[in-house]
Each structure stands twice: as structure tokens, then as C-alpha cells.
Amino acid sequence: MAQLAVLIAGLLLTTESLASDVAEADGFLSKQSSMSAYDKFITPNTNRAKHALSYQKNAAEHDPFTIVDDKEQAAQKLLPNGNSTPMTLYAAGVGLFALAMMLTVRIRRGLQPASALASNGALGSDMSKMMVPGLWIEWKLRSNRVSDGLAWDPVNLRSSDPTFGWQPAVFAVGHAVIVQNKGGGHGEIGFHLAKTLAEDKDLTVTIVQDAAAKKEALPFSKYGELPSTVSVEWVDTSDAGAVEAACGDKATHVFDNNSKKPGDAAPIIAAAKKSDAFYSFVSSAGMYTAKGMLQEENPVKDPPTGQREVELTLEKEFPGRWTAFRPQYIYGPYTNKRDYLDWFLKRAARDIQMAVPADAQQPVSVTHCEDVASLISSVVGKESEAGGEIFNCGTDKMCSYDDVCNAAAKALGKEASVAALPPDTKTSFPFRPNAEGFAVRVKKVMEKTGWAGAKHNVLDDISKDGFYTKDFLALGLDKGDLDTSKDGLELCQNLK
Secondary structure (H helix, E strand, O other): HHHHHHHHHHHHHHHHHHHHHHOOOOOOOOOOOHOOOOOOOOEEOOHHHHHHHHHOEEEHOOOOEEEOOHHHHHHHHHHHHHHOOOHHHHHHHHHHHHHHHHHHHOHHHHHHHHHHHHHHHHHHHOOOOOOOOOOEEEEEEEOOOOOOOOOOOOOOOOOOOOOOOOOOOHHOOOEEEEEEEEOOOOHHHHHHHHHHHHHOOEEEEEEEEEEOOOOOOOHHHHHOOHHHHHEEEEEOOOOHHHHHHHOOOOOOEEEOOOOOOHHHHHHHHHHHHHHHEEEEEOOOHHEOOEEEEEEEOOOEEEOOOHHHHHHHHHHHHHHOOOEEEEOOOOEOOOOHHHHHHHHHHHHHHHOEEEEEEEEOOOOOEEHHHHHHHHHOOOOOOOOHHHHHHHEEEEOOOOEEEHHHHHHHHHHOOOOEEEEEEOOOOOOOOOOOOOOOEEEEHHHHHHHHHOOOOOOHHHHOOOOOOOOHHHHHEEEEEEEEOOOOOOHHHHOOOEEE
């Protein structure tokens, strides 16, 4: 800020000096004959500039430009009161400099701490309303939303959202904190979410990583591949003070992919409150007691699971400033839980029957980790729509158990052999064993946040040319003996 003030002050002196020199020259803008042949001039309405702050709530109703048709009138606009003081040249120089500074900050956002853009951070206190003399642009921080993807009007230089004042694009930048668990079913989310937030949402990111994770395991061993705007802090998540300190007080968004109970979330909540961050919690679809196609309104376990208790805590602590996502089955690059798809490929490779509950026609939602990340990140810019909501987190490209069996066998040049297990029999089968299936619907999040849907299809990814099948073969998982003692084959009827 100090450097910026010095630069602006220097420029003001320079432009004023230059303007004075030019004004003293013979007939600067005082002779109509010296004007160009333009028929119209667009000049700033300096009268309104004096009262720009009073237009904060009604900026959309006032046009800061005046169209002047007459050359002489234009000259009078440029030289107020008919004297030779080149006020507008002075303002134009500052205006060009301010525009250059805005563009430079936007392009070089990585060099500026994103924490300065938090809604109640230093920038908010120093620059929430800043008027440079002679300019008609009012700066206004967004107090609740960081990036709304608003249309930008290059003529009027203001956002199309009438609820906000002047907002240069620089304020779209924010800082996200991801608190990541040590691994398991959601272990890969932190990596892919950080990548998506940095590359697609233009946020700087800090991953607060549970130090209990194995650094040599996936996806933690791949953190070095993340964009340079992502940093990682390894923290003992059992130490509440260390977690709160690592989260800091500058985040605009917090993504909690660690908490299993309210106590785990307490230090993250404390940190999020300091910066008035929007809190997104990665919960679980495992709490549903319903079967088949699941919607967010379906009943959940009672007494509530620990993750449900976290949802209830957030509802109390962050009214309208939180959301929860309930993922289901996840696959993809750098996952540390592969059995959702490997189970089918391993049996197909060895010509072993696949013991599947009931008739294998149940729906299932198996979602690529990049699609999970894009769905969760869709809250950025849609905080008001997502606030206080719970969303299922999965794919919109459903398939059946039987579809997965056949795709896995076909990928390896085999014919699927599927056997029917009695419903609700607990075996090694990786999905819910009921006859109705267990799949989450994602219509709500698509409507609320505008998420476009999944880019990946699990049946394509486990095809012969699919990345997952190629990875499976490269790892040699089609070789060696396979323990099927828990498959329940002795209970099955052949569905072939």
C-alpha cells in the first residue's frame, strides 16, 4: 500500500507538471481550430465524481459519462470555468495509471498475498472505498461473495450485478484453505480440489495436511505437481491450536475434508470465523438410511453420525455461510482406495465369477475424483445460493452393477460371468449389497450452483482404452493369486 501511494503521488505530480506546461503552450484546447475532426467527445462527468460515494447503492442508475456533441462545449468540459487549467488531463493520467495498476495486480495475482482480499482483511479496511481525485470509479469489496462470475460491462466499467458498487476484476481473487485427512475414501479430494481451485477458480490455496498421512503414498507424494499458488502445511490435526494457526485468519473459503465429529471441526471453525470465510464441509452419503436413488431430503441415521453432527454444528455457527457435500464412491488418478473398480477387473482378468447382490441391475454412482473436485468447487461464486444447503456429491452419469461387470470383462477381452448373491449378504463386494442399490442424485447441486455435470464416465474409463484399465495393467494387478474366500460364491446363483 505504501508503495502504491508513493507511485500515485509521483504520477500526480508528474502529470500536473506536464499538464501545466502544455496548458501554457499557445492555444491548448482553447482554439477550436486545433481540435480534431471528431464529432463527439466522451468526457467524465466530474460533478458526479465529487459525489461518487453517495452513489454506492444506486450506481446502476447513474451514468458516469456525458456525451458531448459540440466541440466548444467539450473544450469547456475539459477546461472548467473557461480557464486553462487542464483538470481532465490530470484526471486522465491518473485514470490510465489506475487502470494499469488494476490489470497488473490481476495478471500478477500470485505475487500479491490473497489474504489481503479477505472480506475483512487489511485491504478491506484500507481500500473498501477509495476515490482518487478526478476519477469516477468507486472501489467496493464484496463482503460475502468472492467470485460471482458476473458479466463485465466494458462500456460502463461496472459489474452487471446491481447489488454491488464498482468492482474491478482484482477482487475475484481469494484464498482457500483445505484441511485434508490422512487418507482413505476421501484421501484424494484435497489434491484434486486444490488443483481445481487454483486453476479454474483463480484462488491461492493452502492445504493443511494431517501429518499422519504417509508422504510417500498417493496422492500426498504428488503434491509437488500442484500449481505454484498451492502451498502445503503438514500439521498434527490432533493439536487444535496448530490446526487453527495453520488455517490462519485470511481465508475467503474453507474446505473441511478432515472432520469426523464436531470436536475435529472446532479449530477450523474458529479460524474460519476470524476471516468470515465460507465454510464447505465434505461429509458422507453413508449416513442415509434410504435405498435406491438418494436425494438430500432422504432420512439419515438416528442417532446422527459424527459427520451429521458436524453439519448440525455448522448450521448453528455459520447461518447462511456454510454448505455440506455428501460424496459416495470415488475413483481416479492418485486415489488411495482402488477397490471400487479393481474388484471387478481382478476377477475378470482371472475368469472368476463376480458375486453381485440380487439381479445386478441396481443403480450406482461411481464418480471420478476430478468431477468430485469440480462439483465441490462450484460453490465459489455461488455462496448465496449454496449457503445453508446440503448437496449430494457424485456423477450424473449413472450405471448399474451389471454395467460395471460387463465393462470390466470386455476391457480385458473376456466375457463377464455374474453370479447372484442373496440381497443384504455381507461379502467382499465393494458396493451396497441391497436389492435397491445405493446411488446419489445430484440434480440439486446442478440447479443451485450451476455445476455442469461430470466430464468423466466410469464405463469409458474402464474400457480397453480407458486410463483406469491401462493403469490397472501397468501396475500388474491382473497377475498373481486372488483371495476370493469372502466373495460368498457358495451362496450364489448363476445369472449368466
